[in-house]
Amino acid sequence: KQEVTQIPAALSVPEGENLVLNCSFTDSAIYNLQWFRQDPGKGLTSLLLIQSSQREQTSGRLNASLDKSSGRSTLYIAASQPGDSATYLCAAPALGSARQLTFGSGTQLTVLP
Amino acid sequence: GAGVSQTPSNKVTEKGKYVELRCDPISGHTALYWYRQSLGQGPEFLIYFQGTGAADDSGLPNDRFFAVRPEGSVSTLKIQRTERGDSAVYLCASSLTFSDEAFFGQGTRLTVV
Numbered sequence A: 001k002q003e004v005t006q007i008p009a010a011l012s013v014p015e016g017e018n019l020v021l022n023c024s025f026t027d028s029a030i031y032n033l034q035w036f037r038q039d040p041g042k043g044l045t046s047l048l049l050i051q052s053s054q055r056e057q058t059s060g061r062l063n064a065s066l067d068k069s070s071g072r073s074t075l076y077i078a079a080s081q082p083g084d085s086a087t088y089l090c091a092a093p094a095l096g097s098a099r100q101l102t103f104g105s106g107t108q109l110t111v112l113p
Numbered sequence B: 001g002a003g004v005s006q007t008p009s010n011k012v013t014e015k016g017k018y019v020e021l022r023c024d025p026i027s028g029h030t031a032l033y034w035y036r037q038s039l040g041q042g043p044e045f046l047i048y049f050q051g052t053g054a055a056d057d058s059g060l061p062n063d064r065f066f067a068v069r070p071e072g073s074v075s076t077l078k079i080q081r082t083e084r085g086d087s088a089v090y091l092c093a094s095s096l097t098f099s100d101e102a103f104f105g106q107g108t109r110l111t112v113v
Helices: none
Strands: A004-007 A010-014 A019-025 A032-038 A044-051 A056-059 A062-067 A072-077 A086-094 A097-103 A107-112 B005-007 B010-013 B019-024 B031-037 B044-050 B053-056 B065-068 B075-079 B088-095 B108-112
Touching: A004 A086, A010 A019, A019 A032, A019 A086, A019 A107, A032 A062, A032 A072, A044 A056, A044 A062, A044 A072, A072 A086, A097 B031, A097 B044, A097 B053, B005 B088, B010 B019, B019 B088, B019 B108, B031 B075, B044 B065, B044 B075, B075 B088
Parallel strands: A010 A107, B010 B108
Antiparallel strands: A004 A019, A019 A072, A032 A044, A032 A086, A056 A062, A062 A072, A086 A097, A086 A107, B005 B019, B019 B075, B031 B044, B031 B088, B044 B053, B065 B075, B088 B108
């Protein structure tokens, strides 16, 4: 069974800081990994999808990396802004069932002005 | 529409009643998923459709839960004899195929009283 863990569960930083969110997964035979953002009471917004053949994916101030061998992915946010405050979730395909995404519990990020 | 649309956004029902939750996926997306999210947790997989057929329903918790996608577009999640433990946010997602980026709707918050 695929297990996805995100540490820390919550993070508070001052505006302007660069920060890294961590995601680890137990089954390294994944073909992709996806990062999402969730605002309170809202659905999930897709941020980045990294294919297994890629090591990094970038979108604006966001950079996601994938290291299958160590079962880890990181989401790097540069020059954080209060508007980045949200819960960030990573998801990997479930072991034996590529059609299911297994999610971590998320990291709740607060960027203080 | 541009994104995945879910209706209603909120549903309050009495214990024992029947409810239907609707999902309109992004046009052209053949893959459709239902997830359930409890407070403070990541979404949990319920069911996956490829076209009209339920290709993977292994996440449905019991036989009170059923979903259909008769024409390969709109999907309905049906819950019979609702219980208080069914209270959660039900999220729908779609993607071009199962290995592509998944896009989520805003969710339906179901409250069983």
